[in-house]
Amino acid sequence: MNTSILPVLLIAIFTLGGCGQLPQSTPAANTDSAPATQAQSTPVASKGQQLFITHCASCHQGMSQTPSPNAVVLNSRVLAKESAFKALLRQPYSPMMPAFGPEVLSDEDVHELYGYLQAEKAKAPAN
Numbered sequence: 001m002n003t004s005i006l007p008v009l010l011i012a013i014f015t016l017g018g019c020g021q022l023p024q025s026t027p028a029a030n031t032d033s034a035p036a037t038q039a040q041s042t043p044v045a046s047k048g049q050q051l052f053i054t055h056c057a058s059c060h061q062g063m064s065q066t067p068s069p070n071a072v073v074l075n076s077r078v079l080a081k082e083s084a085f086k087a088l089l090r091q092p093y094s095p096m097m098p099a100f101g102p103e104v105l106s107d108e109d110v111h112e113l114y115g116y117l118q119a120e121k122a123k124a125p126a127n
Helices: 006-017 049-053 082-089 107-123
Strands: none
Touching: 006 082, 082 107
């Protein structure tokens, strides 16, 4: 093949094939009829759930594929008050659990995590 024609041939292929073109946006006049994309159909994790997955799920794994608080966590008396929960995170009474100081979990993070656990507790079947 003649090597001088190769660059011209490649440019023609990319141009005709649409390679390198930016996708054209279309106005979203009626979003009800548009098919749901992966991003639209996937629920977004709450901040509390994200914190749980990041800091707690490796030890407090549920029985499902999705990390969730297990019965020991959800039925803990420590969850009765947010202040007791925060104290446990800051100074755990088990040597198996690391301390989560404010440099790891801010007070706002503790509040979000507590809210997530309370919501999960409310959804859990009564034991």
